[in-house]
Amino acid sequence: MNKKITLPKNPSRREMMKTSAVIGGGFIFGFHVPLNAFANSSLQSEVNAWVVVNPDDSCVIRFARTEMGQGTLTGLAQLVAEELECDWNKVQIERVSPQENLARKNAWGQMLTVGSFGIRFSHDYVRRGGAAARIALLQAAANQFQVPVEQLTVKNGIITHMVSGRSISYGKVANDAAKLPPADLKSIVLKDPKNWSLIGKSVPRLDTKDKLDGSKIYAVDVTLPGMLNAIYIAAPVFGSKIQDFDASLAKTMPGVKDVFTINNEAYTVIADTWWRAKKASEKVKVSWDESLNGLRSSSTISAYLKEGLDSNRGIFEFRNEGDAKNAIHQSAKKIEAVYSAPFLAHATMEPMNCVALVTADRAEIWVPTQDPEGSQLAMSKTLGLPMDKCFVNRYDPGGGFGRRARVSDYVINAVDIARRMPGVPIKMLWTREEDMTHGQYRPITQAKLSAGLDSNNQLTGMHIRLSGQSIYAWRNPTANMDGFKDELQVQGLYGDPKSDQQLCYQTPNMLVEWAMRNTHVPVGTWRGVNVPQNSFYVEAFIDEVAKVAKKDPYEFRKSMTHHPKQLAILKLVAEKADWGNPLPKGVYRGIAQYMSYGTHTAGVVELSVNRSKVKIHRIVMAVDCGYVVNPSQVQAQIEGSVVYGLSAVLWGECTIQKGRILQTNFDNYRVLRLGEMPKVETYIQSTGDKVWGGVGEPTISVVAPAVINAISAATGKTIRDLPIKNHLVV
Amino acid sequence: MTRLIVNGKTVNISVEPDTPLLWVIREHIGLTGTKFGCGIAQCGACSVHINGSLMRSCIYTFSMLKDGDKITTIEGLSKDASHPVQKAWASVDVPQCGYCQSGQIMAASALLKNKSNPTDADIDSYMTNICRCGTYPRIREAIHQAVEIAKKSNKA
Numbered sequence: 102m103n104k105k106i107t108l109p110k111n112p113s114r115r116e117m118m119k120t121s122a123v124i125g126g127g128f129i130f131g132f133h134v135p136l137n138a139f140a141n142s143s144l145q146s147e148v149n150a151w152v153v154v155n156p157d158d159s160c161v162i163r164f165a166r167t168e169m170g171q172g173t174l175t176g177l178a179q180l181v182a183e184e185l186e187c188d189w190n191k192v193q194i195e196r197v198s199p200q201e202n203l204a205r206k207n208a209w210g211q212m213l214t215v216g217s218f219g220i221r222f223s224h225d226y227v228r229r230g231g232a233a234a235r236i237a238l239l240q241a242a243a244n245q246f247q248v249p250v251e252q253l254t255v256k257n258g259i260i261t262h263m264v265s266g267r268s269i270s271y272g273k274v275a276n277d278a279a280k281l282p283p284a285d286l287k288s289i290v291l292k293d294p295k296n297w298s299l300i301g302k303s304v305p306r307l308d309t310k311d312k313l314d315g316s317k318i319y320a321v322d323v324t325l326p327g328m329l330n331a332i333y334i335a336a337p338v339f340g341s342k343i344q345d346f347d348a349s350l351a352k353t354m355p356g357v358k359d360v361f362t363i364n365n366e367a368y369t370v371i372a373d374t375w376w377r378a379k380k381a382s383e384k385v386k387v388s389w390d391e392s393l394n395g396l397r398s399s400s401t402i403s404a405y406l407k408e409g410l411d412s413n414r415g416i417f418e419f420r421n422e423g424d425a426k427n428a429i430h431q432s433a434k435k436i437e438a439v440y441s442a443p444f445l446a447h448a449t450m451e452p453m454n455c456v457a458l459v460t461a462d463r464a465e466i467w468v469p470t471q472d473p474e475g476s477q478l479a480m481s482k483t484l485g486l487p488m489d490k491c492f493v494n495r496y497d498p499g500g501g502f503g504r505r506a507r508v509s510d511y512v513i514n515a516v517d518i519a520r521r522m523p524g525v526p527i528k529m530l531w532t533r534e535e536d537m538t539h540g541q542y543r544p545i546t547q548a549k550l551s552a553g554l555d556s557n558n559q560l561t562g563m564h565i566r567l568s569g570q571s572i573y574a575w576r577n578p579t580a581n582m583d584g585f586k587d588e589l590q591v592q593g594l595y596g597d598p599k600s601d602q603q604l605c606y607q608t609p610n611m612l613v614e615w616a617m618r619n620t621h622v623p624v625g626t627w628r629g630v631n632v633p634q635n636s637f638y639v640e641a642f643i644d645e646v647a648k649v650a651k652k653d654p655y656e657f658r659k660s661m662t663h664h665p666k667q668l669a670i671l672k673l674v675a676e677k678a679d680w681g682n683p684l685p686k687g688v689y690r691g692i693a694q695y696m697s698y699g700t701h702t703a704g705v706v707e708l709s710v711n712r713s714k715v716k717i718h719r720i721v722m723a724v725d726c727g728y729v730v731n732p733s734q735v736q737a738q739i740e741g742s743v744v745y746g747l748s749a750v751l752w753g754e755c756t757i758q759k760g761r762i763l764q765t766n767f768d769n770y771r772v773l774r775l776g777e778m779p780k781v782e783t784y785i786q787s788t789g790d791k792v793w794g795g796v797g798e799p800t801i802s803v804v805a806p807a808v809i810n811a812i813s814a815a816t817g818k819t820i821r822d823l824p825i826k827n828h829l830v831v
Numbered sequence: 832m833t834r835l836i837v838n839g840k841t842v843n844i845s846v847e848p849d850t851p852l853l854w855v856i857r858e859h860i861g862l863t864g865t866k867f868g869c870g871i872a873q874c875g876a877c878s879v880h881i882n883g884s885l886m887r888s889c890i891y892t893f894s895m896l897k898d899g900d901k902i903t904t905i906e907g908l909s910k911d912a913s914h915p916v917q918k919a920w921a922s923v924d925v926p927q928c929g930y931c932q933s934g935q936i937m938a939a940s941a942l943l944k945n946k947s948n949p950t951d952a953d954i955d956s957y958m959t960n961i962c963r964c965g966t967y968p969r970i971r972e973a974i975h976q977a978v979e980i981a982k983k984s985n986k987a
Contacts (some may be wrong), residue, residue, distance in 0.1 A: 170928030170964045305924050312929030313920050314912045315864015315905035319930060322863035330858075355847065376854035380847075450868050450876060450930040450963050499866070499930030500963050533869045733924060737969070741927060744965025767873035767961060776955030778967040 146275035148237050149283060150208040151181055151230030154275035158258050159191040162231075165202065165209035166219045167471045168308060169501035170741075171797045172734035173219030175306045177227055179730055180220070183299045184231030184292060187271060188258040194307055199473040199493045214471045215506040215626055217698040217795020220730055224793050228291050233284045241277035242269050294728065294789055301787065303733035308497070320469040320496035321454045325526040328456070329358055330375035331518050332382045333511075333529050335367040335539050338391045338760035339621050342366055347386040354381035361521060369518050375530055394621040394760040402545060402620050402757060403441070409568025409616030410439065410549040415583070416614050419591045423610035428562030432553025436646050440550070440821045442634040443754035444762075445543035445627055446770060451499025452536040455515035458526040463490045464516060469498035471506035479509035483516050502745070503626035508541050508576065510623075537770055538762040541625025542755055544570040544590070548638040558650035560661060562610030565594060565638070571617050572631075575624045582617060590615050592631040593697050593802065594639070598664075601699035601794070602632065604639065606661040622757065628745055629798040632697040633805060637750075637823065640693040640806030645819055654810060655680050655692050666725050666788060667694065670701040674723035677784050678705035687711065688718060691811025695802040700726040700794030704803035710815040714830040717747070717779040717808065724785050724800055727792025732785055738796045739783045746804025747779075748772040751831040754824050771826075834898050837862070838907025848894035852886075853877040855893055856904055864905040864933045868961070875960030878934035878941075879904050885941035905933035908940060915984065916940045919977035927964030934960050939974050948978050 145161070147153045153161040162181045168174035174194060182189055197209045210226055211218070235255065242260040243250035246267060254261050258271040294300070311317035336342070348360035351370060356377035362368045368385060372378035409415075429435055456467035464484050470476045473495045480491040498505050515529040531539070546569025553561040571587045574580070593602045594613050627633075647657035655675050662668045671694050675681075684690065687709045694703035707719040722739050729735055752771040756763045764770040805823065812829070813819040820828050832845045837860055844859055856865050856879065865888060868876030872887040879888045880903040881896075908914050912921070916939045926932045935958070942949055942957045949957070954974055962970070 170926075172927070305921075306926075308929075309921055309924060309926055310912070312926040312932050313917045313936065314908070315862070315933050317929055318863065319866075321867070322857075324861070324863075374854065374858040376850050376858065377847075380849075448963060450866070450874065450928065450961070452867070498928065500928045502963070530867070533871075737924075737927060737966070740968050741965030744967060745963065766871055767869050768871060772961055772963065773965075773967075774961060775958045775967040775970060778971075781968060 146279040148234040148275060148278050149230060150205065151227060152185060152234035153195070154238070154271050156272045158188065158270045158272035159193055160185065160187040160258070160271065161193045161195050163195050163197050163209065165197040165212045166223060167212070167214035167473070167495070167498065167501065169214070169471060169498040169505070171219065171738060172306055172731065173214070174308055175304065176220050176730040176734060177223060178307060179299050179302070179304065180224055180227050181231035183297055184228045185235050186255045186258070189299060189304065191258065192307065196495060198495060199477045200489065202474070203477070203488060212473045213475065213506065214501070215503060216630065217797045217799065219797070221699060221793050221795045226286070229286045229289050232289045232291060233286055236284045236289070237278040237281045238271050238274055240281055241274040244277065245269065245274060300728070300730050301732070303731055306734070318496065319451055319499050320456060320467050321451055321499070321530060323456045323467040323496070323528065325456065325458070328526040328528055329371050329373060329522070330378050331369050331371045331527050331529040332375065332378040333367060333369050333514050333518070333531055334382055334535065336389050337538065338389065338395050339623060340394050341389040341391045343368070344388045344390045345386070350386070351381040351384040354384060357381045359522070360385060363514070363517050367514070369529070371518070371522065371527060375528070379532065391760055397621055397760045398758050399756045405620070406545065406547045406568045406618050409618040410547060410566055412616055416616050417586050418614050419586070419588065419594065420596050420611055420613040422596065423562065425562040425564045425610040425612035428610035429551050429553035429564060432561045433556045434554040434649055435551065436554070436649050437549065437551045438642055438645055438819070438821060439547065440638045440641060441547040442545070442637060442823050443756070444545045444622060445749055445753045446537050446540040446755050446764065447502045447504035447627060448537065448767070448770060448772060449498065449500030449502060449504055452531045452533055453511040454528065454530040455512050456526060456528045457515040457519035458524070459484060459516055459519040460523050462486070463492070465492040465494065466512060466515060467494040467496060468512055469496045469505060470509070470512070471498065471501045472509065475507055476509045476512045479512045480516050483513050484520060502628040503630065504541060506626055508625055510541070533767070534765045537765050540755070541623050543627035543634070544572055544624040544631065545620065545622070546570065546634050550638060550642040552642070552646050554646070554650050558652060560606070560608045560646070563606070563608050564612045566614045566616065567591065567635070568616040568618050570619050570622070570624050572624050572626060574617065574619050585617065587615060587617060590631050591635070593635045593695060602697045603664060605658070605664065605667055605694055605696060606643070607663045621760070628742070629697070629801045632695065632798070632802045633746065633749070636693070636695040636802035637805040637809065640695065640803070641809050641819055641821065644810045644813060658692070658694060662694070664696065664701070667696055667701045670694070670723045670725045670786060671703045673784055673786065674703035674705050674721055677723065677782065678721040680705065689811050689814035691807045691809065691814055693803040693806035693810060695799070697799045697802055698795030699792055700724060700796065700799035702800045702803050704800070704807040706807040706811040708808070708811045708815065710812060710829065715812065715825065719780045719782070720807070721782045722784070722800055722803070724783070724796070725788055726794035726796050726799070727787070728789050729785055729787040735785050735796045736783045739800045740781050742798070742801040743781050743804055744773050744778065746801040747808070750805040750808050750824060752824050752826045833893070833896055835896060836899065836901045838902070838904060844893070846893050848892060850893045852879070852888040852891040852893065852896065852902070856888060856902070862904050862906050866930055866933055868931065873961070874931070875938060876931050876934040878937040878960065880937060880941060883944070885938055905937060908936065914940060915977040915980040916943065916973070918980050919973040923969050923973040923976060925966050925969040925973050927966055931960060931962045935962065935970055939970070939977065942974065943977060943981065947981070949974065
């Protein structure tokens, strides 16, 4: 690691945080007081929205997206610094607040960080921001030297006039540069990728140091003077209302300040410490009217979805090319299979939480969010305050995976609590049990896939019918869903050759349909959103078709894969995994490939099954995401996707009994641990060609089907209903 | 009132006996590097050392603590993150979101105290803390590297 690197300014840590230890009565209270605006030093020069230069030549790069572990902060800084030509060892990071973005008319663009957006949808404007700052700094130096700007060169933040040998650093001209009219962003010519020196390098992350000594402040760690702590308990059955409520005993418990219900659907206990609030919450006597959803269960939901597999009601025909049904009907061989994938919780390590301070005319929150502007909007709507009276202090989430995106349920809860105690900052923290049973679950779906083979074992047609819950419908409860074309639910099944989520296979007769079947369970964006379910269906089915065609699963895929980059990545994974070469006795391989978020992925899993016990030995992953900004972080995302994907395929399911989620904590919602981690090899292709694919989500799509296909190779049986724990020992 | 030595400093604490040490550390002592993850000793985000032994502080109640017990949290593991495990963690660039890493580092440092040169099998059985980001391969690599860093500093 390069020790010279100046670590980023964490707004919650340096000048934005004041820690004072007051010892009194044996207690020490730490106050972490974050400020709201940027560190305002009159010596700093804001060259433009993205770049601030300090007199000591350090460059502050402002960062609008959310860093939640995926490394996008470092990658985006590399993009800015590449064009800025500053000294990378003097780069610092500042996180933009939504109120700053609002006040400056969206100067930093979109802040929402979902769908592998970070670099995929910001690369162009952040590089232009860096380039515009460089242009201004060079012009300021040219003015000072009184020479034409064309005669200047710059490297590592030092501007040199070759003719005279004079040089000057960024810090010395930044003040003048800040006064110059900004360059026209659109006409800036960005560097040719072949001249990149920072993009493509595995520089160490900029946000590591304070994660090693406990000094990084997450929202859950925020402490404000006079702050109280709240626990939030919602109806166990979604959509239930409180029937009887008796808080008299809870109110007598030590430290308790108040106990009250919220919108008749939840209650809170507020106390001096969170632990006391939790203890007192156990003394609240509450009963719920569960008549609306209390009889729903996994089996009733499953039956409802199953109906959607054959129904003519509420069907969205997404693709209909040729005549798939007829082609399959007339084929020499027909294959049909039904699959299912369950609800899944995100289970971020940091449970949902938010600190809120509400008064009559303003509100402020301290929140871990993937969607700072959505949080601000949620405050505004809930409290009836104008947007510019709602202040969001954003904290890097302790895991996101889509849970903290576009749905600000926990923000709404926190301000709903805090509005009842005006002027008192209140930290609301959910228990793990609350977090697990009140998630925004990956939508439950089922799929029926049919295909035909001709006498030469060529695919004649394919019919994919999906049935399940819509994220859009859940998030828009008042919208009319009749005939709604929900293209998010058919992610990864697109036929458009320009799409960034194409189905890997082509056949003249293709029918893709979606039957919307909504349940009472909240659904949201889980890592990969709807791709991991759809990729499992398609890739498990392709193996089943290959089996009927008596073809090798890799060769069969290869013969039908149309996209040249996808084909290249499929071939690469097969080569690296020694596909076709003999394996030790009892070890079997499975293969899968997929395209999503602009990125091509393929994976091979090696495993053995002994007396129903599955052991995964090795996973080989190959990825082509176009340009690779930081290979080390791409590798980390691939490994992380394998961990998240394996947890899901082996054990992951949230089941419904009497209307509620049964899984409550990591003891009954098992996730992968270090000792269960197989060896993972990653191969990253950087083919560029103006493609900036995502890396946070795409690779998870091949994990489940590759495991299932390897199990099928080992046992002769395809597991069609996830997770594996319901079929074999894992 | 119980006298505890937290990261070398004496503090006198008086709370309800069933209060978990995790919340004593976070809410009464004001050290927030030790994290709440599950509350049932499953995830290990709350790992600390009590008298040198690794413990999940979310289930270790105040009543179980004795006068003079020495507690080390992530903040007290070393000065300036100079423990071999912390150095290795930086060198390998282990953390993603970072939330579980205090606990991972406390567990890894306890492992190395017990076994100065652990095998992969030792790491597998000892490192049971949950990381949802999936930093496991780098944790393994960093533990091996920490062994080398510790060897070098011992020689010096």
